[in-house]
Amino acid sequence: MKIGILSRSKALYSTRRLVEAGQERGHEVKVIDHLRCYMNIASHKPAVHYKGEALEGFDAVIPRIGASVTFYGTAVVRQFEMMEVYSLNESVAITRSRDKLRSMQLLARKGIGLPVTGFAHSPDDTDDLLKLVGGAPVILKLLEGTQGKGVVLAENKKAAESVIDAFRGLRANFLLQEFIAEAGGADIRAFVIGEIVVAAMKRQAPEGEFRSNLHRGGKAELVRLTPEERLTAVRSAKIMGLNVAGVDIVRSNHGPVVLEVNSSPGLEGIESTTGKDVAGMIMQFLEKNAKHGRTRTRGQG
Ligand code: ADP
Numbered sequence: 001m002k003i004g005i006l007s008r009s010k011a012l013y014s015t016r017r018l019v020e021a022g023q024e025r026g027h028e029v030k031v032i033d034h035l036r037c038y039m040n041i042a043s044h045k046p047a048v049h050y051k052g053e054a055l056e057g058f059d060a061v062i063p064r065i066g067a068s069v070t071f072y073g074t075a076v077v078r079q080f081e082m083m084e085v086y087s088l089n090e091s092v093a094i095t096r097s098r099d100k101l102r103s104m105q106l107l108a109r110k111g112i113g114l115p116v117t118g119f120a121h122s123p124d125d126t127d128d129l130l131k132l133v134g135g136a137p138v139i140l141k142l143l144e145g146t147q148g149k150g151v152v153l154a155e156n157k158k159a160a161e162s163v164i165d166a167f168r169g170l171r172a173n174f175l176l177q178e179f180i181a182e183a184g185g186a187d188i189r190a191f192v193i194g195e196i197v198v199a200a201m202k203r204q205a206p207e208g209e210f211r212s213n214l215h216r217g218g219k220a221e222l223v224r225l226t227p228e229e230r231l232t233a234v235r236s237a238k239i240m241g242l243n244v245a246g247v248d249i250v251r252s253n254h255g256p257v258v259l260e261v262n263s264s265p266g267l268e269g270i271e272s273t274t275g276k277d278v279a280g281m282i283m284q285f286l287e288k289n290a291k292h293g294r295t296r297t298r299g300q301g
């Protein structure tokens with residue numbers, strides 16, 4: 001197969017591993033910087049151009065779109081879909097999962113366990129908003145944050161009010177969330193391909209920190225998921241419409257709750273922790289599913 005990896009850099013671990021895994025299995029793999037793609041929006045013969053040439057003959061693309069370039073990145077994926085090139089994750093699914101509010105609403109309506117979450121644009125009543133999520137301690141999250149950067153724990157009501165005031169002053173979009181204290185600073189990353197959790201790890205925050213992101217010094221270890229956790233991960237990916245997803249789950253005393261569903265989950269942490277060839281499994285999935293014209297939405301909004 002001829003496979004395009006939409007990624008900003010060949011040097012990134014996940015990109016490198018996907019190239020390796022593809023070549024090992026006899027595929028032609030090309031890394032395409034999606035920000036350097038340009039397109040013609042035409043009904044007759046949609047095309048993607050790159051470095052002066054049309055990209056042609058691809059059987060599949062693997063989008064590795066960073067959160068800061070979702071808008072343009074998904075437009076490039078959509079264009080490939082219009083050309084009937086199979087995308088590992090389709091553009092609508094990526095867009096859906098990138099919007100924390102939209103994805104939580106979609107998961108909630110299908111009965112997936114979530115931390116109690118509140119959202120407000122400009123509420124006059126901070127008190128009632130806090131009550132809505134069970135009061136302090138409470139988590140406040142910027143909608144556009146990644147790697148734990150926009151996530152704050154307010155231990156008491158005064159602290160919560162100050163942070164809410166500060167976020168509002170900055171005109172930032174944020175949500176409030178029940179703090180799952182019993183998780184003890186740990187969460188689970190379940191790596192889903194198709195309808196299977198192919199690998200999972202537990203991430204533990206360092207002493208005195210509640211955010212388990214590996215970028216914040218969290219440590220990863222192997223973990224065995226319960227059947228309920230597996231089902232939650234697989235269903236969450238499916239609801240988002242993602243074939244490949246990293247589902248982040250916290251163990252609360254009311255069962256597994258989903259924090260987020262990632263559409264370009266990193267391979268480094270999960271492969272080094274589990275010793276599994278996740279990149280190879282992604283290639284296997286493509287071999288089975290990436291037929292020309294098999295893209296479900298064909299670029300539909
Ligand atoms: P980001 O997109 O920045 O990674 P997350 O929502 O994943 O934001 O939060 C970062 C980390 O903070 C999580 O991995 C988890 O360890 C911790 N965390 C987030 N929300 C909660 C919560 N409601 N209760 C307890 N811990 C949380």
Ligand code: MG
Binds near residue numbers: 248
């Ligand atoms: Mg996270």
